[in-house]
Amino acid sequence: VDLSLEWLGMRMASPLYNASGVMCRTREELDAVAGSAAGALITKSCTLTPREGNPEPRYHATALGSINSMGLPNEGYPYYFDYAQQFDYRKPLFVSVSGMSLEDNLFMLADLRDRHLPCLPEINLSCPNLPGKPQLAYDFAATAEALEKISQVYPGAFGVKLPPYFDPVHFAQMAALLNRFEGLRFVTCINSVGNGLLIDLASETTLISPKGGLGGLGGDYVLPTALANVREFARLMPDKHVIGCGGIKSGAEAFMHILCGATAVQIGTCLHEEGVGAFARIQHELAELMAQKGYQCLADFRGRLKTL
Numbered sequence: 001v002d003l004s005l006e007w008l009g010m011r012m013a014s015p016l017y018n019a020s021g022v023m024c025r026t027r028e029e030l031d032a033v034a035g036s037a038a039g040a041l042i043t044k045s046c047t048l049t050p051r052e053g054n055p056e057p058r059y060h061a062t063a064l065g066s067i068n069s070m071g072l073p074n075e076g077y078p079y080y081f082d083y084a085q086q087f088d089y090r091k092p093l094f095v096s097v098s099g100m101s102l103e104d105n106l107f108m109l110a111d112l113r114d115r116h117l118p119c120l121p122e123i124n125l126s127c128p129n130l131p132g133k134p135q136l137a138y139d140f141a142a143t144a145e146a147l148e149k150i151s152q153v154y155p156g157a158f159g160v161k162l163p164p165y166f167d168p169v170h171f172a173q174m175a176a177l178l179n180r181f182e183g184l185r186f187v188t189c190i191n192s193v194g195n196g197l198l199i200d201l202a203s204e205t206t207l208i209s210p211k212g213g214l215g216g217l218g219g220d221y222v223l224p225t226a227l228a229n230v231r232e233f234a235r236l237m238p239d240k241h242v243i244g245c246g247g248i249k250s251g252a253e254a255f256m257h258i259l260c261g262a263t264a265v266q267i268g269t270c271l272h273e274e275g276v277g278a279f280a281r282i283q284h285e286l287a288e289l290m291a292q293k294g295y296q297c298l299a300d301f302r303g304r305l306k307t308l
């Protein structure tokens with residue numbers, strides 16, 4: 001069974017890598033992912049200046065997944081761009097960029113452009129955890145304006161991290177918008193399902209502190225929504241790649257994301273809870289499943305979901 005893939009001029013030995021935000025804030029964490037069975041790695045979304053993030057507790061895992069309101073804690077963009085400068089590129093590296101404003105995003109992307117590095121930017125349009133700031137990608141006009149300006153500043157291939165959508169009209173509107181940008185070569189679906197609320201029954205208290213306990217959901221909670229977003233955007237944007245993210249904890253969910261059309265898949269909650277050993281385990285399970293089904297490679301089943 002062959003798990004390798006090639007896309008946008010990059011080769012990956014495995015379709016699995018980390019979701020931005022998990023196991024990628026420090027160079028030690030990034031090196032751990034780079035040294036694991038992961039096929040690629042991506043950095044924590046970065047801002048112009050370092051950020052502490054939201055008050056703790058700001059992450060909590062349950063049997064069904066996770067809730068987080070980290071608040072974009074990161075070391076500031078030079079830290080990650082310097083990591084990308086010294087990286088050996090034995091596997092692809094992506095840098096996640098999440099400026100607090102369009103100007104910040106343009107400033108960081110111009111810096112990245114001028115470094116002429118092999119890494120690709122994944123522009124985060126969907127952080128749900130900045131008090132008072134809505135997720136940009138739920139404002140279609142603002143997203144169009146941002147992508148116009150980004151395309152003028154950044155000539156290379158880039159991708160965007162999208163929030164989940166829940167209505168076919170929105171899938172169609174967003175795909176039509178994104179299809180206008182040739183430099184936009186991939187979308188990562190989905191970011192956490194924003195502003196959920198989890199409660200500790202015994203203490204009658206929220207599990208996390210920020211925003212009265214509201215946070216982005218990951219894990220089993222979001223698998224159906226993630227699969228729907230991957231399948232819809234893969235169908236509506238046939239010339240772009242869709243990276244699947246959301247609810248992957250075994251070979252089965254990785255297989256489902258690829259069946260929906262994902263080129264590659266990112267692991268968030270499961271990686272946070274299990275550690276980098278999750279990559280080898282999930283990869284083995286995916287290979288087993290493919291072998292059982294008689295598939296030799298990912299292209300044998302990618303995007304081949306059947307409907308009734």
Ligand SMILES: O=C(O)c1[nH]c(=O)[nH]c(=O)c1Cl
Binds near residue numbers: 045071124128191
């Ligand atoms: O709170 C966060 O740092 C965070 N948390 C998420 O679940 N998605 C994001 O894009 C970000 Cl930026």
